[in-house]
Amino acid sequence: METIKYIAGDSSSRIIIGEDWKKTKDRIDTEKSFIITDTNIKKIYGADFPPCPVISISPGEDLKSMATVEKLIEHLLSMGADRSSFLLGIGGGVICDITGFVASVYMRGIAFGFVSTSLLSQVDASIGGKNGVNVDRVKNIAGCFNHPSFVVCDPSMLNTLTEEEYLSGLGELIKHALIKDIDLLGSIEDNLEAIKRRDNLIMEKLIAESIRIKVSVISQDEKEKGERRLLNFGHTIGHAIESSTGLKHGISVAHGMNLAAEISHEEGMLDKGEIQRSRDILLGLGLLPEFTILKGKLAEYIYKDKKKEGDVLFFVKLEGIGNGKVKKIPVESLLRILADKGY
Numbered sequence: 001m002e003t004i005k006y007i008a009g010d011s012s013s014r015i016i017i018g019e020d021w022k023k024t025k026d027r028i029d030t031e032k033s034f035i036i037t038d039t040n041i042k043k044i045y046g047a048d049f050p051p052c053p054v055i056s057i058s059p060g061e062d063l064k065s066m067a068t069v070e071k072l073i074e075h076l077l078s079m080g081a082d083r084s085s086f087l088l089g090i091g092g093g094v095i096c097d098i099t100g101f102v103a104s105v106y107m108r109g110i111a112f113g114f115v116s117t118s119l120l121s122q123v124d125a126s127i128g129g130k131n132g133v134n135v136d137r138v139k140n141i142a143g144c145f146n147h148p149s150f151v152v153c154d155p156s157m158l159n160t161l162t163e164e165e166y167l168s169g170l171g172e173l174i175k176h177a178l179i180k181d182i183d184l185l186g187s188i189e190d191n192l193e194a195i196k197r198r199d200n201l202i203m204e205k206l207i208a209e210s211i212r213i214k215v216s217v218i219s220q221d222e223k224e225k226g227e228r229r230l231l232n233f234g235h236t237i238g239h240a241i242e243s244s245t246g247l248k249h250g251i252s253v254a255h256g257m258n259l260a261a262e263i264s265h266e267e268g269m270l271d272k273g274e275i276q277r278s279r280d281i282l283l284g285l286g287l288l289p290e291f292t293i294l295k296g297k298l299a300e301y302i303y304k305d306k307k308k309e310g311d312v313l314f315f316v317k318l319e320g321i322g323n324g325k326v327k328k329i330p331v332e333s334l335l336r337i338l339a340d341k342g343y
C-alpha cells in the first residue's frame with residue numbers, strides 16, 4: 001500500500017493505492033456522508049458500501065450531463081444534505097467527474113472523496129482535481145478545478161472490469177510513461193503478460209508510478225496553463241476519434257498517441273526505433289483495434305476542441321520517449337496532416 005499526498009493551489013489531497021476499498025468507511029463520517037455511484041458498481045460492490053444513503057445512476061457517458069447534476073442536487077436536498085455533508089463517489093471516471101462537480105456546486109461547495117473503481121479513473125480521471133460534465137456532446141465543457149480529500153485506488157476492483165474498459169485505462173497509463181518516464185515504459189514492457197492478466201501487485205506498482213507522474217505535473221500547473229497540457233498527449237485526435245466512432249476513451253487516446261508519435265517522427269523529433277517501440281507496446285496490449293471513420297469527421301470534432309485557442313492548438317509531440325513537448329500548431333496544419341493520412 002502506498003499513499004501519495006499533494007498540494008495544488010489551496011487544496012491538499014491524498015491518494016491511497018493498494019488499500020482494501022472496504023476500509024473507506026473508516027475515512028468518512030458515515031452519519032454525514034452520501035454515496036454517488038452507478039448501478040453496475042452498486043450491483044457488484046453495493047453490499048460492502050459504507051453505511052450511508054446511496055444515490056445510483058445508470059452507467060455511461062450519456063448520464064454525464066447537466067440534467068444528471070440537477071437530479072443529484074434534488075436528491076441531496078430531499079435527503080437533507082447540508083454544508084457539512086460529504087459526498088463519496090464510488091465508480092469510474094464518469095461517477096468521479098460528476099461527483100466532484102456536484103460537490104463543488106452544492107451549497108457552493110462541500111467536501112468529497114472517491115473510491116476510484118476503473119483503471120482509467122485510478123490512473124487519470126480521479127486524479128488532479130478536474131470535475132465536469134458534457135453539454136451537447138462536447139466533452140467536459142462545463143466543469144471546475146477542485147480536489148477530493150482522498151482517492152482510494154484498490155487494484156483488486158479491476159478484476160471485475162470488462163476487457164474493453166481495462167484496455168481503456170491502460171491507454172492512459174502508457175500515456176504517462178510516453179510523456180514523462182522511460183523507466184515506467186520499460187516496466188510496462190517487462191510485464192506485458194502480468195498486465196494482461198491483471199496481476200494486482202504488478203498493477204499496484206504501475207498505477208502508483210503513473211499517478212506519481214500525473215501528480216508531479218498537476219502540482220506544477222494545477223489550472224493547465226503550461227506543463228499540464230502535456231497530459232493531453234494523444235487527446236486532440238483521441239477525443240475526435242472517441243466522439244466520432246464511439247471507441248472507448250483510452251483506446252481512442254491510444255490511436256491519438258500513435259498518430260501524434262507518427263507526426264513527431266515525421267518532424268524529426270522521434271526516431272524510427274522509438275516510434276516502433278511505442279507502437280509495439282500499444283499493439284501488444286491490444287490498444288490499436290481497427291476503426292472506420294468518414295473522411296473529414298475528425299476535423300469536425302477537432303474544430304470543437306475546447307483546448308483550441310483561436311486558430312491554434314496546443315498539440316503534444318514526443319521529443320524522444322519519456323519526453324513530451326507541448327507545441328502550438330495552427331489547426332489548419334493539423335487538419336492537413338490528418339487529411340494526408342486519409343482522415
Ligand SMILES: NC(=O)c1ccc[n+]([C@@H]2O[C@H](COP(=O)([O-])OP(=O)(O)OC[C@H]3O[C@@H](n4cnc5c(N)ncnc54)[C@H](O)[C@@H]3O)[C@@H](O)[C@H]2O)c1
Binds near residue numbers: 041120131140162
Ligand atoms: N477528470 C479528469 O481529469 C478525467 C481524465 C480522464 C477521463 N475523464 C473522464 O472519465 C470518463 C471515463 O471514465 P471510465 O472509463 O472509468 O468510465 P465509466 O465511469 O463510465 O466506467 C466505465 C464502465 O465500467 C464500469 N465499471 C467501473 N468500474 C468497474 C469495476 N470495478 N467493475 C466493473 N465495472 C466497472 C462502469 O459502471 C461503466 O459501465 C470520461 O467521462 C472522461 O471524460 C476525466
